[in-house]
Amino acid sequence: VCTSRFWFNYRHVANTLSVYRSVKRLGIPDSHIVLMLADDMACNPRNPKPATVFSHKNMELNVYGDDVEVDYRSYEVTVENFLRVLTGRIPPSTPRSKRLLSDDRSNILIYMTGHGGNGFLKFQDSEEITNVELADAFEQMWQKRRYNELLFIIDTCQGASMYERFYSPNIMALASSQVGEDSLSHQPDLGIGVHLMDRYTFYVLEFLEEIHPASQTNMNDLFQVCPKSLCVSTPGHRTDLFQRDPQNVLITDFFGSVRKVEITTETISLDRNVAAFESKFPEEEFATEPLKYAEQLPVAQIIHQKPKQKDWHPPGGFILGLWALIIMVFFKTYGIKHMKHVF
Amino acid sequence: MAAPLVLVVLAAVTVRAALYRSSLAAFIAERVEVASPLNAWKRVVEGLALLDLGVSPYSGAIFHETPLIIYLFHFLIEYAELVFMITDVLTAVALYLAIQDFNKVVFKKQKLLIELDKYAPDVAELIQTPMEMHYIPLKVALFYLLNPYTVMSCVAKSTCAINNSVIAFFILATIKGSAFLSAVFLALATYQSLYPLTLFAPALLYLLQRQFIPIKLKSKSFWLYTMQYASLYLCSLVVIICLSFFLLNSWDFIPSVYGFILSVPDLTPNIGLFWYFFAEMFEHFSLFFVCVFQINVFFYTIPLAIKLKEHPVFFMFVQIAIISIFKSYPTVGDVALYMAFLPVWSHLYRFLRNIFILSCVLIFCSFLFPVLWHLWIYAGSANSNFYYAITLTFNIGQILLISDYFYAFLRREYYLTHGLHLTRQDGTEAMLVLK
Numbered sequence: 207v208c209t210s211r212f213w214f215n216y217r218h219v220a221n222t223l224s225v226y227r228s229v230k231r232l233g234i235p236d237s238h239i240v241l242m243l244a245d246d247m248a249c250n251p252r253n254p255k256p257a258t259v260f261s262h263k264n265m266e267l268n269v270y271g272d273d274v275e276v277d278y279r280s281y282e283v284t285v286e287n288f289l290r291v292l293t294g295r296i297p298p299s300t301p302r303s304k305r306l307l308s309d310d311r312s313n314i315l316i317y318m319t320g321h322g323g324n325g326f327l328k329f330q331d332s333e334e335i336t337n338v339e340l341a342d343a344f345e346q347m348w349q350k351r352r353y354n355e356l357l358f359i360i361d362t363c364q365g366a367s368m369y370e371r372f373y374s375p376n377i378m379a380l381a382s383s384q385v386g387e388d389s390l391s392h393q394p395d396l397g398i399g400v401h402l403m404d405r406y407t408f409y410v411l412e413f414l415e416e417i418h419p420a421s422q423t424n425m426n427d428l429f430q431v432c433p434k435s436l437c438v439s440t441p442g443h444r445t446d447l448f449q450r451d452p453q454n455v456l457i458t459d460f461f462g463s464v465r466k467v468e469i470t471t472e473t474i475s476l477d478r479n480v481a482a483f484e485s486k487f488p489e490e491e492f493a494t495e496p497l498k499y500a501e502q503l504p505v506a507q508i509i510h511q512k513p514k515q516k517d518w519h520p521p522g523g524f525i526l527g528l529w530a531l532i533i534m535v536f537f538k539t540y541g542i543k544h545m546k547h548v549f
Numbered sequence: 550m551a552a553p554l555v556l557v558v559l560a561a562v563t564v565r566a567a568l569y570r571s572s573l574a575a576f577i578a579e580r581v582e583v584a585s586p587l588n589a590w591k592r593v594v595e596g597l598a599l600l601d602l603g604v605s606p607y608s609g610a611i612f613h614e615t616p617l618i619i620y621l622f623h624f625l626i627e628y629a630e631l632v633f634m635i636t637d638v639l640t641a642v643a644l645y646l647a648i649q650d651f652n653k654v655v656f657k658k659q660k661l662l663i664e665l666d667k668y669a670p671d672v673a674e675l676i677q678t679p680m681e682m683h684y685i686p687l688k689v690a691l692f693y694l695l696n697p698y699t700v701m702s703c704v705a706k707s708t709c710a711i712n713n714s715v716i717a718f719f720i721l722a723t724i725k726g727s728a729f730l731s732a733v734f735l736a737l738a739t740y741q742s743l744y745p746l747t748l749f750a751p752a753l754l755y756l757l758q759r760q761f762i763p764i765k766l767k768s769k770s771f772w773l774y775t776m777q778y779a780s781l782y783l784c785s786l787v788v789i790i791c792l793s794f795f796l797l798n799s800w801d802f803i804p805s806v807y808g809f810i811l812s813v814p815d816l817t818p819n820i821g822l823f824w825y826f827f828a829e830m831f832e833h834f835s836l837f838f839v840c841v842f843q844i845n846v847f848f849y850t851i852p853l854a855i856k857l858k859e860h861p862v863f864f865m866f867v868q869i870a871i872i873s874i875f876k877s878y879p880t881v882g883d884v885a886l887y888m889a890f891l892p893v894w895s896h897l898y899r900f901l902r903n904i905f906i907l908s909c910v911l912i913f914c915s916f917l918f919p920v921l922w923h924l925w926i927y928a929g930s931a932n933s934n935f936y937y938a939i940t941l942t943f944n945i946g947q948i949l950l951i952s953d954y955f956y957a958f959l960r961r962e963y964y965l966t967h968g969l970h971l972t973r974q975d976g977t978e979a980m981l982v983l984k
Contacts, residue, residue: 518600520620524795528620531788539730 207288209320209329211245216259216400217391219247221319221361221407223269224261228414229315230273232462240291240306242278244320244330254398261403261411277304285335292316293346310351315359315460319407322362324385325370341371348374355448357460361406363388366442378425378448378455382406382432383439390438405437419462425452553687554645558638561694565637568704569630578705582918585878586815587613587742590629590706593622607801613809615741616793616802618708633703636710641690643717644889647724648686651862651893654724656682669968675961677896685892693889697915702882709882712741716748716886720865723752726759732781740789743810744872747850751868753778754854755861764858813839813877818936820918821879822944825937846875856959863958866890870951874944881915884947891954900957903949910946914939 208222226241248257248270259270278287290296291306308314320327326334347353358379360368365381372379382389382404391401392408403411409432417423429443429452445452568574577583578590586592596612596619599605606612606619625632659676662668668676693699702709719734731752738745753775754764762770794800809815816824823842830838849871857864866887873883898904917939924931 518603518623520623520796521798524620524792527792527795528617531792535730535733539727 207242207283207316207318207320209242209244209283209318209327211330213245213247213250213252214400215245215320216247216398217403218319219243219245220259220261220269220403222317223259223274224267224403224407224411225317225359225414226274227269227271228411228417229461232414232417232458233419234461234463236273236275237303238463239275240277240304241275242283242288242291243276243280244283245280252399260395260398261408275303281330283330285329285333285339288329288335289339289343292343292352294350294352306352308352311354312352313355313357313460314353315357317359317361318368319361319404322360322364322368324364325367327360327362327368337368337371340368341373344372344377345374348376355450355455355459359410361389361404365389366444369442369444372444372447375447376449377444378452379444380428381442382437384442387439406432406439406441409436414457414461417457417461419458421456421458423457425455425457428457554642554690557687557691557694558641561637561641561700562634564695564700565634565703566630568700574704577701580701580705580919581818581922582820582881583701583705584707585709585819585880586817587810587878588708588712588880588882590708593618593708594626597622597626605797605799605801607797607799607805610805610809610815613806614708615806616796617737617740617789618711620796621711629706633706633710636714637694637699637703640710640714640717641694643714643721644693645686645690647717647721648689648893650721650724652682652685668965671969672965675896675965675969681896685895688892688895689889692892693885696885696888698881698885698888702880702885707880707882708741709880712738713882713886715741716745716869719745719748719752723755723865724862726756728756728778729781731756732778733785736782736785736789739786740793742876743807744846744876747847747868747872748865749779749782750850750854751857751861751865754858754864758859758861810877811839811843813842815878818922818933818940819878819880820884820940820943821877822875822940823877825933825940828933842875843877846872860958860962863894866894867951867955870947874947874951894954894958897954897957897961900960901953902956903953907946907950907953910942911950914943914946918943 208218210218222241222243226239229239230236247253247259257270258268261267261269278291291304294306296305306314318327320329322328325338326336328334344356344358347356353376355376356378358369358372358377360380361382362368364383364385364387366384369377369379369381370385383406390405392403392405394401410428413428413431425445429441432441434440448455568577584590592612593614596606596614599608599612600619600623622629622632655677656679663676699710715734715738719731719738722730722734735745735748735752738748756778757764757771757774760774762768762774764771790803793802813823813827816828818824826838826842827835850868853864853867857867869890870887873879873887876883918936921931921935921939925933925936
């Protein structure tokens with residue numbers, strides 16, 4: 207999530223896009239990523255290199271490629287939308303790409319960047335999200351079983367204040383600076399005219415560039431990224447709510463989509479398996495002979511049975527009443543004496 | 550007179566049959582001026598289809614016809630075209646017979662007044678002669694059957710034709726003097742679309758006149774007859790409504806039919822005045838304005854009754870015109886009904902002041918309706934204001950037509966009793982002005 211607007215906050219968009227890029231590179235598909243960018247830097251009229259967002263000076267790395275899928279853009283990035291995405295309390299008309307479709311086996315990575323202060327993060331220059339709100343949102347997610355483990359990274363000034371209030375289990379948090387410290391930006395690019403990245407995210411990105419899907423790097427290494435000498439601020443982390451030892455948590459658990467695949471060298475014949483399966487249950491009375499699928503339903507019966515056309519008819523009482531009235535009117539007007547002529 | 554009538558009927562039926570077979574039928578059936586949400590044929594078919602599927606046709610806001618129409622079309626839906634052609638023919642025949650009788654009544658009354666010396670001496674040219682009145686019934690039937698509005702309404706199979714037919718039979722029964730039949734037909738007409746309720750007053754006035762009961766508020770026989778007629782009317786209305794309950798065993802039809810007519814929820818454009826106002830009105834005021842607009846229809850009955858109590862059939866004509874201008878979902882079929890009466894007042898021609906302009910306005914507006922509809926809906930280069938302007942102009946034309954006839958009628962009556970050459974006190978020529 208990038209929460210800042212305006213051209214001079216280029217670095218926040220670049221931060222978010224670099225993390226997005228790394229995460230995609232490590233295997234997480236767009237359908238599993240909710241990307242929220244508060245402003246469009248690539249197509250900003252002040253961008254001297256349109257359709258690009260660079261994260262490294264001298265334009266080495268364009269993190270805005272061809273396949274960037276922004277789910278919440280511009281004014282849609284609001285505190286309300288962010289909390290709705292987290293908690294899943296979204297109007298039914300929201301498309302799938304804008305939802306966080308996680309369940310209780312999902313590991314979620316949340317990366318937020320922007321301008322912040324002690325206990326809050328500023329959204330769009332007009333509203334803030336507080337650490338209490340965030341903690342409550344995470345608790346809602348826990349109670350709704352929306353995550354298995356959650357990694358929360360925040361790169362703002364006084365970022366550590368944002369994770370102070372968490373109280374739900376299985377959350378690990380990282381921040382770029384402690385309370386009272388400011389996170390600083392990395393380097394300006396004289397060609398583009400703004401600072402391109404923040405220091406903490408820059409070093410995290412360098413760290414992530416070395417990770418590949420099979421790497422065994424664990425969280426402790428991530429905690430060492432960006433020491434005070436490089437970052438000027440002191441990065442913080444919080445692991446007391448996390449049940450596993452950070453030593454045993456792989457980076458790819460959160461940043462990548464890694465499946466456990468077992469390769470076996472023996473072959474299995476399926477036909478024999480089916481026969482073996484069937485012969486295991488001869489005593490069950492369901493089927494004396496194997497039924498073909500089509501025969502399990504009386505399909506022929508169902509197809510040829512035409513739906514009974516129940517035509518509506520006016521009730522007999524109505525017809526009787528109506529015609530009795532008509533005959534009464536007729537005879538009242540013309541007199542009874544005509545009756546013998548009619549009949 | 551039967552032979553020319555049969556000829557006219559045959560011509561009309563041929564025209565309608567030819568149009569049914571042509572490709573224009575589908576185009577006309579969709580025109581919003583001819584088919585309103587109340588009487589479109591599409592909705593009747595939809596309602597009957599829903600009934601076949603086991604669902605009440607009044608669930609949902611599609612079907613707004615009465616249960617008697619359901620019963621009528623349940624058996625006749627394959628012969629729908631024949632039904633509508635026969636309905637039109639019946640209407641024309643009913644109007645023909647009614648106007649024939651009315652002419653006799655007028656003539657008798659005229660003779661009586663001449664003998665009683667109620668007329669001024671120099672009004673010989675204003676008196677209607679049997680010669681000129683001989684062809685009026687035929688002209689009425691002709692005006693109704695060959696009016697392009699009626700033809701379009703019939704080709705579109707709008708149930709307005711059935712309503713017109715019931716009203717025509719009501720007029721026939723009233724003029725023939727049978728209070729019972731006229732009450733029954735008026736109840737049927739009111740049951741189908743609410744507004745013929747206002748025709749109660751002219752019918753009552755005519756029947757009182759026929760029974761030679763003077764219209765004085767203190768007269769006991771007046772109140773007795775009024776009570777009799779009103780009770781006949783109300784009883785038949787109640788009986789018909791209760792009977793329709795037994796068709797579907799539910800009272801659903803009351804909000805669907807009468808609630809719909811009165812509360813005007815559907816704002817599809819038509820040739821009336823309601824849709825535009827309510828489309829742009831704030832919700833807060835819509836109840837108030839619905840009441841105002843609906844009262845407007847019923848409002849003219851009492852003043853007109855007071856002014857036209859000697860001439861109830863003219864009153865009936867003006868009332869039908871007012872209904873078809875101010876009702877909530879008018880169509881050209883309603884306009885056709887009162888236009889059929891215009892030949893009856895053809896002797897007023899010399900007093901009509903704006904007839905040329907008004908007929909031009911009406912004809913041009915009728916041609917402009919489809920043009921501006923096309924521009925608004927299909928070409929997108931106009932908007933609803935254009936169509937509303939034409940609606941407004943059309944209705945203003947109609948209102949001016951009615952008021953012109955009203956003025957001409959009253960002027961003729963004044964001349965009949967006061968002489969053609971009016972002079973003021975000092976002997977100069979005077980002009981008659983409608984205040």
